Amino acid sequence: MKVFPRRRGAVLVNSALGVALLGVAALAYTTLDDGGDRQTAKAPARTATVAKGTVLATVSGTGTLASPTDAAQDFTTGGRLTAVKVAVGDTVAKGQVLATVDTTAARQQVDAAQSALNTAQVNLTKARAGVTTTTVQQLPAKSAAAGAGSAAGSAGGGTAGRGAGGSSASAPQADPSAQTGPSAQAAVPAPQAVAPEPQTTTITTTKVDDAAVAQAEQQVATAQTNLANAQAALTGTTLTASVDGTVASVSAKVGDTVGTTGGGSTTAKSTSSGTGAPSGFIVLTNPTGMQVTANFSELDSLKLKKGEAATVTLNAQSDTKLDATVLAVSPLPVSGSGGGSAAVQYAATLQITGDTTKLRTGLSATVSVVTGEAGDALSLPTAALSGTGASRTATLVHPDGSTERVGVGVGVVGDTTVQVLSGLSEGDQVELASTSGSNGFPNGSFPGANGGQGGRGAGAGAGSAGVAGVGGVAGGAGGAAGGAGAGRGGGR
Template identity: 30%
Template sequence: MRFLKVPFATPRRRLILAAAAVLLAGCIWFLWPSDARTASTTVTAEATSSTIKDTVTGSGTLEAARSEDLSFASSGTVTAVNVKTGDRVKKGDVLARIDTASLQAALTSAQAQLDSAETTAANDGSETASRRAANTAAVASARAGVAEAQDALDAATLKAPFTAMVATVDIAVGDQVSASSGAPTGSAGSTGTTAAITVMTPRSFVVTADVSADDVARLTTTMQAEVTPAGATDPLYGTVTAVGKVAEVSDSGTATFPVTVTLTGKQDDLYAGTSVDVAITVSSRDDVLTVPTAAVTTEGDATYVQKVSDGSTTKTEVEIGETYGPTTEIVSGLAAGDTVSYTRETRMPGGGTGGVTFPGGGELPPGFEGGTFPGGGTFAGGSLGGAR
């Protein structure tokens, strides 16, 4: 009788074993005691003297230091647009105009009414007191009409209110504008905004940062701030110019206060709308000696560090001051340049102690790299250890 010999480790079996091994390894990793998944490393650090800053942080968006939406206060047809987006203009420059024919006619008519009223008032000596009062009122009304017509004529021209850069232009020659909005009506080029032209200060920026209610009471104007745009590594500098007194409540119910920081100097590579982080300096101390907080140990009333000198470690008592997160101030017991050692706990990406073996072996599917399972056991080179 002949028997058919079937290989124990078929490709299908190998794949199943590999998947089971990885699944089992993951379960062991998450169920393994946390202290078995960390490693202790002894490290050293120098006591350093530096400037320590107490800061209040917030975030916000860059805005132009000054911007203004310009609109026509008269209705008419746009006859001239003298600027485009990005242009630089000086105060008083003419940016755009609308047709003035009807506005000029209205002014001429108002002036004629004023002339007539003044003539009548000049010849009312023989009239009654009430009639003379009426003539005087008519002159005043006519003068107001002239002033109004003159204002409407002046409003037919948009002028730059300050030296600026043109941010947006939402009108074109031929557009109809209304006195209520100043933006084109029924025009294909209209964006629906209320401004015909928007101008802003070039290279001068402010940021309004949201600061927590707990921190805003510590802030005053003239405090210095560091402003770091999104994606930048080096901060810019500014000054607090306004501290809001009315809280703004977010959707989550958190209350924050707006704090305005004006950037120092002219900025060539910044753009309005950029997100920034703000750190406002509340106080600053120079020449503060610090070591890593993890290097400081307290036992009873004594605080000490492990000082390293000439290759040996000595338990050295120190007096500490303020703690600044990862660093602690040393008031006495150490000098700048002294070295301390301490133990740092690190989480192990894999491994552990003990032994776990996976019978069956076989090749792992592509993509499985070599490594160590938690609790022992290895796989390397795409293969799973074990006897077939």
């Protein structure tokens, strides 16, 4: 092929420019890459110093405030309201009258029950007395005759005695006429037998029916129970405060008809699904003894123990922090948790200490419980240790810059720091885990990427030089340099 002199010159110029651009690109890539390596090598390692401090391990939960003395006040006897003696905001004392309902029906029941009891007691008295029977019986005849004979003998003996005695006494003055003949003895009549009167005796008998007595006793007992119930119903027409507190709500007015709860009052029970505030005809609140019931994850709940210290932060007042202690941890999961994809949670009740007068039932709060604490202990940031459990490892940095992997015994594992028990001393420098860019390289850039951009820029600049073909060659050279840079960066 025949080459014209002018065209031959252009080819030579283009070739020389291409070779020059390839050299420049190679030099630029080498310089940038080596500079990056030197920068990476010179970057100092991040370290932490073993120092003394307090290590705290905490778990957190959320819940609501409630007072155990909050109570709903309801009548035990329903009816038409005749008086409401308190209003919202009033302070009341235990036993104070809050309201009354009509007593007419209750009093009638008391009167009827009392009358029934009186009748039952009379019947019981009669049953216990039994039935008394009186009979008159005549004594046997033989006994009557013997009694008459004894009486006659006694009369005759008395006459003879008197005769004998008279004869002895009158002997010195004897009557001559009495001795003249037997007619004197004939003048004394002989005693006559008298028929005895009939003898009788009276017999009284009492018969008690045990079955009748038992029945009467049962009737009395039933009447007493009915009277007690009627009296309690009459008492229940007056509603009194079961606790000290402040009236939070009154749900009815005079003339309204109110129902009953059977118990008279209910106290607040704090739950995870509600505020824990009670509801009733009248609700009393009392911030004294305020508590908080919070829910914790199943893992954190296993770390909770009675008596552990806690901090309560009100969600509505983040600057208000209250001290508290754990009272109890429920062994049962919170209702509704654990089903489907929901995480299992357990409730813990904590007693708030300090001034609670400004607190209100239902306020939401975040609870942080201290589950572990080590004071004046050697500690390190958690990021300085590798592994899990009580034995871990760390990279110890010596004063000369050399490093050594050592075993470390740990105690309390806190939220951000770990207690060091062995393996390190106060003042030791320990290397922290390095942080990396988003793409895995220390400075976040990809080696060779800038070289490729430079190559493309060089090609574009050369192409605009105005020499046909020279820009094309230069651009090809720049692209090749950029590709080579990218390849080296990717290999690393």
